[in-house]
Amino acid sequence: MRLAVLSDIHGNSPALEAVLEDVARVGVDGIVVLGDHVSGPVDPAGVAATLMGLDAVFIRGNHDRWTVDLGLPGSGAVDRFARGQLSAEQLDWLAALPATAQWGDEVFLCHGTPTDDETPWLDSFFKGRTATLPDEASVAALVEGLDFPVYACGHTHMPRSVRLADGRLVFNPGAVGMQLVRGSPDARYGLLEKHSRGWQSRVNILPYDHEGAAVMAAENGFPQWRASLVSGWAGPESLR
Template identity: 50%
Template sequence: MRFAVISDVHGNGLALDAVLTDIAVQGVDATLCLGDHVSGPMDPGAVAERLMGLSGSMIRGNHDRWVSETEPDALDPVDGFARAKLAPRHLLWLSGLPDTAVFNGEVFLCHGTPQSDTEVWLDNYWQGRQSTLPDPDTILGHAAGIDYPIILCGHTHIARSVRLPDGRRIINPGSVGLQLVHGSPDARYAIIERRAGRWLTSIRVVEYDCAAAARQAVANGFKQWAPALATGWVGPEGLF
């Protein structure tokens, strides 16, 4: 079994197209999606259309939940922009996505942690460019009762793989559409496969026209997104 994992596209159609093109030559059996699909000031509608055409398990993130369930006048500016750019069929699709899922009886999907789509798991929230790994007890606590060899999460936009003492792996593939504190604007996703009884994970880094994505954000009235999209050096402060 060999599959791709994408997360946190955040409405960045240029980054998504580059990643899907790369996935197409990887020989995967499915592409799994971990949420926060559309909330970004680039091209939310195009992202929704592309993701709706994929096969493979797909869940929603906290921003997907807010966009599809919150009254428009109560949304923050970025989520409000995304909702305004989505057709009714896109909103119906988002509202129908589950919070968690299981793929092929072996892979558990969540956005933040199994208990919450807003909690962070493998990384604490940033302070400027710093992010710290939580203590082992915190990581293990969120994994309690999740009896699958592969556990997937997103939300922090930082790619990381953690192996628990019992052999379970928790993997965050990073973000397709919005790089934070990486020092690189390139899109990220994961390829995971089981080979000869062993699980292997690789994080792929894909170049795309990040300057064009930054220009889209500026043209749509969100110039504060441009440094993150164009450089990948900055933290999330002030983006949402």
């Protein structure tokens, strides 16, 4: 059994196209997409159209909420831009997405943590450029009351796979469309596979036309995104 796990596309259609081509190449039994779908300056409407045509399980992320409701704390210029690009049908689709979901009875899906789409689960990436892994007790505390062998999360754009002492797996596939402090601009997505010894995870890293994406972002009024899109070394401050 093989599941493709996508997160944090952020409106980057060239990156999404590369990922979906690779997903088709490797072959999967399902696709899940963990939120922050369209909020980005490259091609939010194109990403929404592609996603709405997929047979996949979707949840929303914090930027999806902020795009739907620009009055929420945290909503910013890129969310306003994305909302302005979406059709009424696309905006309705985004607004209807759930905060969490599951794939079958074994994989729980969330954006940040099971209870909060703005809280990072597996690292403290948003505290500067330093990413630190919390202790096992802190990670395990967030699955109390849930009984799944696998938990998939996104939000931080930092690929991580954590195996708890009881064997449960918490997996962040990284970001499809926006790389920060990773050292390469390549798109990232995850694969979860179930074998005789249980679930295992891996991250696939793919080149795509990041220069073209940077040009599109600049043409849409966001030249500051270039540093992230073409290098992958920039921090989140580069996007402001």
